[in-house]
Structure formats: structure tokens, C-alpha cells
Amino acid sequence: MNPDFFSLKVSEIRPEIKGKATSVTFDTPTNLAETFCWQAGQHVTLRFHFNEKEQRRSYTISNPPGAPLRITVKRVAGGLVSNHIGDHLKPGDMVDVMPPFGQFSLTPDPLKRRTHYFFGAGSGITPLFAMINAVLKEETHSVAHLIYGNADGESTIFGKELDKLKIEHAARFTLRHVLSAPSLWSWISPWRKGRVDAEAIKIAVTETPPVAQDVQYWICGPGAMNKDVSNALMALDVPANRIHMESFGGATMTASSVTGIAAKAQVNLGGSTYEVPVSADQTLLNAILAAGLTPPFSCQSGVCGACKARLTKGQVHMHARMALEDSDVTRGEILSCQSVATSDELSISFDN
Amino acid sequence: MTRMYHRLPVDAYTSQDWFEREQRQVFSRTWRYAGLAEDVPEPGHFVSIQAGLNNIFIVMGRDHRLRAFHNICRHRGTQLIRAVGKTQKALTCPYHDWTYDLEGNLISIPDEAKEYPNGVDKSCLGLKPASVDIWRGMLFVHPDPNPPSLVEWFGAVDPLLGPHKPEELVEYPDARQSYEIKANWKIVVENYIDVYHLSHLHSNTLHMYDHARAEYGWKGPHYHFWEPPAPDYAKDLEKNLPTPRAIPEPHIGAWVPMLFPGIGLGAGEDSWNIFIITPLGPDLTRVENRTKLANASGWEFQKQEWSSWSFWKDFGGPKYPDSDAISEDDPMASGDFTAEDIYACEQQQKSLTSPYFEVGPAANGESPVVRHQQAILDFLETQEAGT
Ligand code: FES
Ligand code: FES
Ligand SMILES: [Fe+2]
Numbered sequence: 197m198n199p200d201f202f203s204l205k206v207s208e209i210r211p212e213i214k215g216k217a218t219s220v221t222f223d224t225p226t227n228l229a230e231t232f233c234w235q236a237g238q239h240v241t242l243r244f245h246f247n248e249k250e251q252r253r254s255y256t257i258s259n260p261p262g263a264p265l266r267i268t269v270k271r272v273a274g275g276l277v278s279n280h281i282g283d284h285l286k287p288g289d290m291v292d293v294m295p296p297f298g299q300f301s302l303t304p305d306p307l308k309r310r311t312h313y314f315f316g317a318g319s320g321i322t323p324l325f326a327m328i329n330a331v332l333k334e335e336t337h338s339v340a341h342l343i344y345g346n347a348d349g350e351s352t353i354f355g356k357e358l359d360k361l362k363i364e365h366a367a368r369f370t371l372r373h374v375l376s377a378p379s380l381w382s383w384i385s386p387w388r389k390g391r392v393d394a395e396a397i398k399i400a401v402t403e404t405p406p407v408a409q410d411v412q413y414w415i416c417g418p419g420a421m422n423k424d425v426s427n428a429l430m431a432l433d434v435p436a437n438r439i440h441m442e443s444f445g446g447a448t449m450t451a452s453s454v455t456g457i458a459a460k461a462q463v464n465l466g467g468s469t470y471e472v473p474v475s476a477d478q479t480l481l482n483a484i485l486a487a488g489l490t491p492p493f494s495c496q497s498g499v500c501g502a503c504k505a506r507l508t509k510g511q512v513h514m515h516a517r518m519a520l521e522d523s524d525v526t527r528g529e530i531l532s533c534q535s536v537a538t539s540d541e542l543s544i545s546f547d548n
Numbered sequence: 549m550t551r552m553y554h555r556l557p558v559d560a561y562t563s564q565d566w567f568e569r570e571q572r573q574v575f576s577r578t579w580r581y582a583g584l585a586e587d588v589p590e591p592g593h594f595v596s597i598q599a600g601l602n603n604i605f606i607v608m609g610r611d612h613r614l615r616a617f618h619n620i621c622r623h624r625g626t627q628l629i630r631a632v633g634k635t636q637k638a639l640t641c642p643y644h645d646w647t648y649d650l651e652g653n654l655i656s657i658p659d660e661a662k663e664y665p666n667g668v669d670k671s672c673l674g675l676k677p678a679s680v681d682i683w684r685g686m687l688f689v690h691p692d693p694n695p696p697s698l699v700e701w702f703g704a705v706d707p708l709l710g711p712h713k714p715e716e717l718v719e720y721p722d723a724r725q726s727y728e729i730k731a732n733w734k735i736v737v738e739n740y741i742d743v744y745h746l747s748h749l750h751s752n753t754l755h756m757y758d759h760a761r762a763e764y765g766w767k768g769p770h771y772h773f774w775e776p777p778a779p780d781y782a783k784d785l786e787k788n789l790p791t792p793r794a795i796p797e798p799h800i801g802a803w804v805p806m807l808f809p810g811i812g813l814g815a816g817e818d819s820w821n822i823f824i825i826t827p828l829g830p831d832l833t834r835v836e837n838r839t840k841l842a843n844a845s846g847w848e849f850q851k852q853e854w855s856s857w858s859f860w861k862d863f864g865g866p867k868y869p870d871s872d873a874i875s876e877d878d879p880m881a882s883g884d885f886t887a888e889d890i891y892a893c894e895q896q897q898k899s900l901t902s903p904y905f906e907v908g909p910a911a912n913g914e915s916p917v918v919r920h921q922q923a924i925l926d927f928l929e930t931q932e933a934g935t
Binding site for chain 1: 610
């Protein structure tokens with residue numbers, strides 16, 4: 197990926213679910229078309245400056261590849277950036293955007309014949325929506341099943357668009373709403389009441405068992421949902437390598453109670469080697485930034501993988517590692533934004 | 549000089565060598581029909597299938613996904629499971645009770661500590677994975693865990709196979725049968741795709757369809773064929789169909805493709821049939837038939853039978869009149885097109901070993917016969933280049 201920001205013009209702003217979320221569409225000039233190519237499920241990072249302070253946030257691209265670049269941002273109570281986007285951003289504004297990245301992506305393949313199960317909740321729908329569109333348009337022998345959790349019909353993002361897909365692709369797409377607090381008058385009739393839990397998953401799979409036997413499971417929801425859904429799938433003997441997930445709304449920093457130790461790090465970056473001091477409470481990324489270097493990074497929450505480096509000497513602890521596969525970790529890859537030193541001498545490299 | 553039968557040597561139809569070569573290079577290297585999807589209806593159910601030299605079994609996991617493995621115990625090779633059945637969580641080999649889970653992992657070896665005092669790495673002794681998929685309501689297995697997908701294999705011919713949705717039809721169990729034909733499997737295929745013979749061998753059994761207006765061709769090694777109903781039959785088609793429609797109006801006609809290798813389908817307005825050809829020896833072939841019909845009530849079947857009765861009551865009859873029949877059960881007097889075909893195949897096979905056999909020119913309607921021979925040569929060539 198390209199770790200630089202590009203200034204893009206907002207071409208359309210559309211409130212979703214009564215202004216509780218906002219879809220922002222950007223113009224991508226033709227000379228940047230290649231740079232801003234994406235896979236369904238990937239993100240972009242936006243950069244804003246409020247009172248001299250830089251704020252970066254990553255949002256999932258909610259359009260399938262080939263369509264205009266669009267993100268859908270749900271308001272977070274007290275959230276600096278999400279409310280700025282909802283209240284002030286307007287067509288014509290210029291925003292700094294970093295090209296798409298992310299490991300949670302589905303590459304449609306017209307020669308594949310797969311059954312995709314999507315489990316999403318809340319704004320976790322954004323990457324899944326892009327993936328479902330990509331499968332329906334480009335992987336024409338495959339089937340998509342969405343089990344989608346929300347509080348009620350009113351807070352359901354892309355409800356209308358999903359209904360439309362259901363009609364257009366009746367033979368290849370099924371949609372089941374799970375509502376935790378359905379209102380009587382809603383236009384959405386839930387398939388089940390409650391949450392996307394083990395019971396719902398088991399029933400969903402039994403109702404629509406896979407026909408195409410290359411089966412993939414995609415999970416994206418807030419908080420504990422991912423763990424719950426993947427546990428439920430594993431309890432049905434789904435092999436781990438068929439489950440793909442991403443937690444939404446930033447990884448929670450639960451494990452950050454582990455503190456590091458002060459260390460000296462040797463850093464390979466852009467062909468040069470630097471000596472960087474790391475203090476006990478500093479992530480490697482912060483230490484390297486503090487030393488005046490410009491390593492790649494983006495979400496700073498362990499989700500995007502932009503800050504990936506290879507550890508060649510010493511040990512680190514990672515608070516979160518959502519963006520890495522187990523195999524990456526065995527190869528020595530680390531997320532510098534999530535790593536604190538646990539041995540006093542380290543060598544890491546951003547170059548491959 | 550090698551005697552030829554169009555593109556192939558006559559030997560290809562009579563010799564043990566060719567039989568073994570095809571078993572190895574064709575039937576052990578392709579997607580193979582393995583039954584109907586409903587043969588493995590629920591988690592824990594399994595079936596095994598001989599596919600060329602490979603015996604592969606399919607089992608459904610609790611996630612309703614099918615898994616396929618080579619049916620070979622990793623200890624001394626004993627076949628683990630027989631035909632069909634149901635298990636809960638594990639598969640145990642009858643010989644020394646090695647036990648595997650439904651992911652193929654070896655989970656227990658009896659008396660492990662005593663019998664293998666130096667230890668044994670169970671993780672390297674899992675069942676060898678194969679592949680399985682479902683397509684048009686049928687199970688297919690492939691010996692390779694990463695084969696070309698069914699889209700790559702059948703994708704191009706798929707749109708030409710008719711609007712049937714076999715998964716929505718129901719099997720008519722009385723039509724399920726399996727029989728042997730004393731002829732090479734390619735003779736049976738060639739008979740199935742010989743357009744020329746339809747109006748002759750079957751002059752009195754298949755004339756409800758208009759063979760002169762048949763449309764047929766090839767997509768790779770797969771043959772597709774469609775023909776419309778003959779005018780007499782078409783005049784009052786909805787009334788004349790013997791059983792309720794299996795496909796919606798306005799679709800009409802008969803789709804009779806032959807997928808490679810030896811997977812025949814035969815589908816019309818009111819039924820869907822499979823005709824699976826399996827070589828058993830150079831001059832012995834097994835054919836399995838299964839039939840699916842509309843998912844309609846008994847009453848609807850009854851009504852359709854009554855409405856079509858007047859068309860069928862005088863329809864068809866023996867190719868040869870009774871006076872010409874050589875015995876009571878002469879297939880040429882049976883009025884049954886399958887009996888006619890079997891008879892023709894066996895009579896043809898008998899001559900292939902004669903030193904005086906010499907093939908005549910292929911007619912237009914026999915172009916598929918020649919093309920199928922070429923498909924075999926092509927497939928063998930790619931396979932043998934690969935090894
Ligand atoms: S910056 Fe995104 S994972 Fe580190
Ligand atoms: S051969 Fe299977 S347990 Fe010995
Ligand atoms: Fe025939």
C-alpha cells in the first residue's frame with residue numbers, strides 16, 4: 197500500500213438512518229484511479245486537523261470495487277471525527293485520504309464457486325456490503341447469505357439497498373435480519389429476535405446449507421460479536437482457515453495493561469538504519485515517530501496492518517494483532533503501533 | 549498396421565491396456581459423479597464412491613459442509629467405510645481401530661503407548677483429503693484436494709443443459725436401476741450421442757421428438773444436445789405430457805447432453821434423468837439410472853396420466869413386427885428404446901475383435917461420435933504431458 201495522503205474532493209454527502217450515519221463519496225481523479233483501487237472489505241484512512249492536532253481515522257469502503265469511492269461513517273457519541281463528518285462535511289470539501297488497505301478483503305473470482313456466509317452487526321455491515329456486492333456482480337457462480345444484527349429497523353444501515361439486492365439476485369442472495377429491539381411499525385420484519393448468537397448461526401446454516409462446497413465465513417461486528425460468532429462456528433467444526441473477521445469500531449485496548457521495558461531499537465527504514473530509544477510506556481511506532489522518522493502507519497489500533505514491520509531480534513508484546521494472521525506472526529511480523537518492548541535490545545525492519 | 553475405428557485404434561475398445569490407461573488417466577483424474585445431493589442428507593451421513601482407481605468417501609460435518617477423503621486407513625490401508633451410513637463424530641477402521649474425526653484427523657490409536665513405545669506423530673497420519681462439490685443437485689468428487697473448480701470444468705456447457713432445477717424435483721425410486729452392458733464404455737457413450745441412429749434404431753420408440761431439428765455441439769469435452777417435440781406431440785403438449793411439468797412453461801424439448809467422462813443426462817418437460825456410464829472392463833460397462841419428477845401431488849400425477857392417455861395409448865411399438873421377432877424377449881420387438889440401445893452396443897462390440905472389422909464412413913449425424921474419440925485423445929494428451 198501507499199502510505200501517503202492524497203487530497204480528494206467530496207462529491208456527495210448522504211445521511212443514512214436519519215442522520216445517525218453519513219455516507220461520503222469522493223471524486224478520484226483519473227491519475228489516482230490506480231492508487232485508489234480497492235478490494236471489497238478494505239479501508240481508507242482520513243486525516244483531519246482540529247486545533248493544530250492531527251486526527252486519523254480508518255473507515256471501511258462501503259462500495260464494491262469499480263463504483264465511486266464511498267465510506268459510511270456512523271456517529272460515535274462525543275466522537276470528534278465522526279460528528280465532524282456528520283455535521284460539517286459538504287460536497288466540494290477537500291479531505292486527506294490515504295489509499296485503501298486492509299487484510300479483511302474478499303477478492304471475487306469468476307472461476308470460483310463458493311458459498312459465502314456473512315455475519316454482521318451495526319456498522320460492521322460496511323465491509324460486508326462491499327463484499328456482497330462484489331460477489332453478486334463478479335463471482336456469478338457463487339452464493340451469499342447475510343445474517344445481519346441490529347437494534348431495530350430504524351438503525352439498520354443499507355436496509356433498502358440490501359432489499360434491492362435480494363430482489364435482483366433472488367437465486368444467489370439471502371438476507372436475514374436479527375433485531376434485538378424490533379419496533380412494531382418497522383418496515384423490516386426480523387427473521388429472529390435477539391442477537392447473532394450461536395443458536396441463530398446454527399439455524400441459519402441449517403436453513404440454507406451450502407450448495408457450493410467451497411464455504412467461507414465473513415464476520416464483522418462490534419465488540420464481542422466476532423469472538424462469539426467465530427466460537428459458534430468452530431463449535432460446528434468450521435475450520436479456522438475458512439473464517440475471516442474484523443472487529444469494528446477500532447479494537448478495544450483491553451490487553452494494554454501489559455507494559456513494556458525501556459529498550460534500544462535498531463530500525464531499518466527506507467534503506468537506512470537508525471538507533472531509536474524506546475521508553476517503557478511507548479509503542480515502537482510512537483518511539484520511531486518521536487525520533488523524527490516517517491514510518492508507515494494508519495489506524496493506530498491494530499486493525500489495518502499499515503505499520504507492519506519484521507522483528508529480527510529481541511521480543512515485543514502486542515496489545516492487539518487483528519491485522520495479522522497467525523502465519524504472519526510466526527514469520528516474525530509485528531504491528532509497530534501495538535508493540536511494546538519486552539527485551540532491551542530490538543531490531544526491526546520496515547523494508548522487505 | 550493399427551486398425552482404426554475413426555480416430556481411435558480398435559484396440560482402445562478391446563484391450564486391457566487401454567482400459568487401464570483410461571482408468572488411470574481419465575477416470576482417476578476428473579470430477580466424477582458420486583450420487584444425488586440427498587444421498588448425504590444430514591451431518592454425520594456418509595457415502596463412498598469408486599472413482600477410477602480412487603475410492604473416495606464424502607461425509608457431512610455439523611456445519612452442513614461436505615468433506616471428502618480417500619477411503620484409505622493411514623495404518624495399513626484398509627477401506628474405512630462401506631457404502632453408506634451415519635456416524636456421530638468419528639470414523640473407526642475395522643482392522644486395528646484407528647479412529648479419525650470428521651476432519652480426517654487421526655484422533656486415537658488403541659494401546660498407543662504399548663504398541664508405539666517410541667511415539668507416533670498422529671498429526672502426520674490424517675486421512676488424505678479429496679474434493680467434493682454439488683452441482684445441479686448431483687454430488688461430484690475429485691481425487692485432488694485443490695482441483696479446478698466445477699465452474700472451470702462445466703461452466704461453459706452449463707447454460708446449454710436446460711432450465712431444470714434437480715434440487716427442487718423429487719426422485720422417482722422405481723426408476724432407479726443399474727445394469728451391465730457387454731461393450732466398451734465408449735461404445736455406450738457413442739450410442740448415446742449418435743444423432744443418426746435416433747430415427748432408425750428408435751424409429752418406433754422416440755418419435756415424439758423431432759430429431760431432424762436437433763441442435764447439438766461441444767463445449768470442450770462436453771457434448772450438449774437439444775431437440776423440440778415433434779409436431780404431433782407438440783400440438784397438445786401440455787395435455788400429452790405423461791407426468792406433470794418439471795420445468796416451467798414455455799420451455800419445451802429434450803436436453804440430452806453427455807458430460808465428460810460418461811455422465812449422461814436426459815431431461816424433458818416432465819422429467820430429469822441421469823445415465824452414468826462406468827467402465828468395468830475392456831468390454832463391460834455399468835450404467836446407472838436415476839429419475840426425478842415434479843414435486844407435485846398424487847392427484848396431479850393422476851390427472852396428467854388421464855389427460856395424456858389418448859396420446860400414448862397408440863404410441864410406439866416394436867421396431868420389428870412380431871412375425872420378425874426371433875424370440876419372446878427379442879429387444880428389437882420390445883418397444884423399449886433402452887433395450888434397443890443395449891442390443892445395438894453389444895452387437896457392435898462383438899465385431900470389434902474380428903480381423904475383418906473395418907469401420908465405414910461416419911455420417912453427419914455421427915460427427916459427435918468422432919468428436920468424442922478426439923476428446924479422449926485430447927484429454928489423455930494433456931494428462932500424459934502433465935506426468
Ligand atoms: S497502524 Fe494500523 S495496525 Fe498499526
Ligand atoms: S489398517 Fe486401519 S487400523 Fe490398521
Ligand atoms: Fe439410443
